[in-house]
Amino acid sequence: MIVEFGHFALILALAVAVGQSILPIAGFFRRDPALMAVAPRASMMQLLLVALAFAALTYAYLVSDFSLLNVVENSHSEKPLIFKISGVWGNHEGSMLLWALILALFGAAVAAFGGNLPQTLKANVLAVQGWISTAFLAFILTTSNPFLRLAEPPMEGRDLNPVLQDVGLAIHPPLLYLGYVGFSIAFAFAIAALIEGRIDAAWARWVRPWVLGAWIFLTAGIAMGSYWAYYELGWGGFWFWDPVENASLMPWLVGTALLHSAVVMEKREALKVWTVLLAILAFSLSLLGTFLVRSGVLTSVHAFATDPARGVFILAILCLFIGGGLGLFAFRAGTLRQGGLFAPVSREGALVLNNVFLTVAAGVVLFGTLVPLIVSAFGGAISVGAPYFNTVFGPLFGATLLVVPLGPLLAWKRGDLLGALERLWAVFALAALVAVLVAWMKGETHITALFGLGVAVWVLVGAFAELVTRARFREVGLSVGLRRLAGLPRSAFGTALAHAGLGVTLLGIVATSAFQSEAILEMKPGDTATVGAYSVTFDGIRNSSGPNYSESVATMTVREGGVVRFVVEPSRRFYAARQMPTTEAGIRTHGLSQFYVTLGGEGRDSGSVVVRMWDKPLVTLIWLGALVMMAGGTLSLADRRLRVGAPKPARRATVPAE
Amino acid sequence: MAMTRRTRRLILIGTVGAVLAVAVGLVLFALSGEITLYKTPTEIIEQPRAEGRRLRIGGLVEVGSVVRKDGGQVEFKVTDTANAVPVTYRGLLPDLFQEGQGVVAEGKLDESGLFQADTVLAKHDERYMPKEVVDALKAQGVWEEGQPGGPTPPAAKN
Numbered sequence: 001m002i003v004e005f006g007h008f009a010l011i012l013a014l015a016v017a018v019g020q021s022i023l024p025i026a027g028f029f030r031r032d033p034a035l036m037a038v039a040p041r042a043s044m045m046q047l048l049l050v051a052l053a054f055a056a057l058t059y060a061y062l063v064s065d066f067s068l069l070n071v072v073e074n075s076h077s078e079k080p081l082i083f084k085i086s087g088v089w090g091n092h093e094g095s096m097l098l099w100a101l102i103l104a105l106f107g108a109a110v111a112a113f114g115g116n117l118p119q120t121l122k123a124n125v126l127a128v129q130g131w132i133s134t135a136f137l138a139f140i141l142t143t144s145n146p147f148l149r150l151a152e153p154p155m156e157g158r159d160l161n162p163v164l165q166d167v168g169l170a171i172h173p174p175l176l177y178l179g180y181v182g183f184s185i186a187f188a189f190a191i192a193a194l195i196e197g198r199i200d201a202a203w204a205r206w207v208r209p210w211v212l213g214a215w216i217f218l219t220a221g222i223a224m225g226s227y228w229a230y231y232e233l234g235w236g237g238f239w240f241w242d243p244v245e246n247a248s249l250m251p252w253l254v255g256t257a258l259l260h261s262a263v264v265m266e267k268r269e270a271l272k273v274w275t276v277l278l279a280i281l282a283f284s285l286s287l288l289g290t291f292l293v294r295s296g297v298l299t300s301v302h303a304f305a306t307d308p309a310r311g312v313f314i315l316a317i318l319c320l321f322i323g324g325g326l327g328l329f330a331f332r333a334g335t336l337r338q339g340g341l342f343a344p345v346s347r348e349g350a351l352v353l354n355n356v357f358l359t360v361a362a363g364v365v366l367f368g369t370l371v372p373l374i375v376s377a378f379g380g381a382i383s384v385g386a387p388y389f390n391t392v393f394g395p396l397f398g399a400t401l402l403v404v405p406l407g408p409l410l411a412w413k414r415g416d417l418l419g420a421l422e423r424l425w426a427v428f429a430l431a432a433l434v435a436v437l438v439a440w441m442k443g444e445t446h447i448t449a450l451f452g453l454g455v456a457v458w459v460l461v462g463a464f465a466e467l468v469t470r471a472r473f474r475e476v477g478l479s480v481g482l483r484r485l486a487g488l489p490r491s492a493f494g495t496a497l498a499h500a501g502l503g504v505t506l507l508g509i510v511a512t513s514a515f516q517s518e519a520i521l522e523m524k525p526g527d528t529a530t531v532g533a534y535s536v537t538f539d540g541i542r543n544s545s546g547p548n549y550s551e552s553v554a555t556m557t558v559r560e561g562g563v564v565r566f567v568v569e570p571s572r573r574f575y576a577a578r579q580m581p582t583t584e585a586g587i588r589t590h591g592l593s594q595f596y597v598t599l600g601g602e603g604r605d606s607g608s609v610v611v612r613m614w615d616k617p618l619v620t621l622i623w624l625g626a627l628v629m630m631a632g633g634t635l636s637l638a639d640r641r642l643r644v645g646a647p648k649p650a651r652r653a654t655v656p657a658e
Numbered sequence: 659m660a661m662t663r664r665t666r667r668l669i670l671i672g673t674v675g676a677v678l679a680v681a682v683g684l685v686l687f688a689l690s691g692e693i694t695l696y697k698t699p700t701e702i703i704e705q706p707r708a709e710g711r712r713l714r715i716g717g718l719v720e721v722g723s724v725v726r727k728d729g730g731q732v733e734f735k736v737t738d739t740a741n742a743v744p745v746t747y748r749g750l751l752p753d754l755f756q757e758g759q760g761v762v763a764e765g766k767l768d769e770s771g772l773f774q775a776d777t778v779l780a781k782h783d784e785r786y787m788p789k790e791v792v793d794a795l796k797a798q799g800v801w802e803e804g805q806p807g808g809p810t811p812p813a814a815k816n
Contacts, residue, residue, distance in 0.1 A: 391687065396680070600750035600751060
């Protein structure tokens, strides 16, 4: 009964979405405030209905209602509670419903917090949100309905894919979707601006918090996904250039560009058309990311069994929104008044350079991801993997990172490049010193690693140069300088932190790639092996069982210089419901580094197993850096300048130009 | 320094052009050497000129071909039922690696015709068969919709 109720709520939500798509925009063209006022109410109603549907599906999972096909295929009565809940979105149908829920949530948030938006803009934005909702709800109901009943329910479910039974997966998709769907707001604002043919700095001020929020979630989602793949897949890598990963990286790159171009638009009323284009692209890439792999056209380690009937629908949605969005842009962009041009060496100039690098980087990733598809259309078969992306993306993103500390030091309108370089002189010296010291300590080291290390320090430390400059420690002394520092707007700290986070992540990547030690060998209980500075003793294997699996756990004692440092317990699990084995890596974090052990199958001799071990120095920095970036974003979001409706601070004149 | 609108626009276009040129250069360079060609076992046996190039082969793990050697080295054969290519790999095999099941190996072919794999992927879901494997089996005409252990019929077409 509750399930039918949820199904009905979902159908009703589609009806509301259709109304939300048409009525407000009709109101806009007929200048009818009553029709436009439908938009916020419809958004709220839609959130309520989709939330009811989602709750009903969650209920079906919680009580293991095996009369539902979706529950049978992805759940099991003995599955732990948290995975019963995360199982709701651990499959295609449920994850699409989660997408729709988050979309409705964002729409309702615009309706609730957009009190200061002009009525026409609000109506149009929500109408565009309505179009997206309509497409998604129709897609769910016609091709991916999670509420389908079975005539003859089985006694037990087929369980969730064991690889997905993990806390990381419980939070990874919601975070990623919050990011993807967050860009739909920017998209809706862009389309609304194109429909109205009017755009100004206030538009950027309204859009930026949404973009920033989406960006924070997307950063979290990507980092979470990367960490999940790192510990769950047992390959010890943190990034595989898999199409699914690329699909999340592209909107992140374009979203980052959008974040920066919106600043220029807000401050200087320039780059309007470009910002609108980026808003359309960021969401287009999010859609592509959601669907590309789901449709099964690309081979990916993430791909699951797919239904070609969905492919056509997906293609239609992609064409409609990406093609429609870009078409409207081409048709209407001319009506938007162009902003002024500016000096190449200036804050704006630096931000443009950032935009050029980021979009080109996103472009080469898109090309690399799609080229197998293009080649296969002509009968060939290739795959594009890590070597391509490292060769192409590495230098482009490296160049971007080189200029990151410079940007914030340049003034608006006309910057002083030599002055900025002069202020970064000490940072440069420090970066060079670190690289030389490491080369000296570690002996023979690859030049790329040393260069990467230098760049990481340059970005990490250089990020704070703006704060130091603006506090003017050199001129006013420490105590006054500190007071000046405390008085700086939060967004200045946000920028510094977000940029520093990039440096932290890069440091982790370089340290792990260049200095990790690895060993693959066959071990019997009692054997000892050496990995880097550690000696590892295989103590033995014991059997145990979990709620829905049985496992054999190996105990390994890791010693350094004869002293026991820690014990690692990698295991192999067997999930009976799916007759599927999985490997659970044994990971021990010490300081910022990790020791990582995975078990393979049985070795040549009976009683022996194949073991792969890594000592990964500073590896946690890769994800800690993402946390720092998110903290920076959150701090910027808390800046009063960005809070919706906050008037420009009156004492702005006393703060140096930013 | 008074710059005309024209100069500023030229500098902007020049910058964009330069970055794009570098990017296109990098892409072309990468395409010439860093792309992995996909081959079926039959193609590798019939045109054995692919030594030294990065390849990806898909097929089934031939039953009875898996031999474990010292130090985590494994040898097995990848077959599309008509031809089989010997593969050697050092590392941990994926959890769902099994004789008679689909597998994709990436690496290089050495002069003796042995495929030196650095990556081995198996299907990671019992309903999913890697596309390469499906294509290789279809090329031999031995693909059956909904065969046991294979994908459910909808997946067969992806």
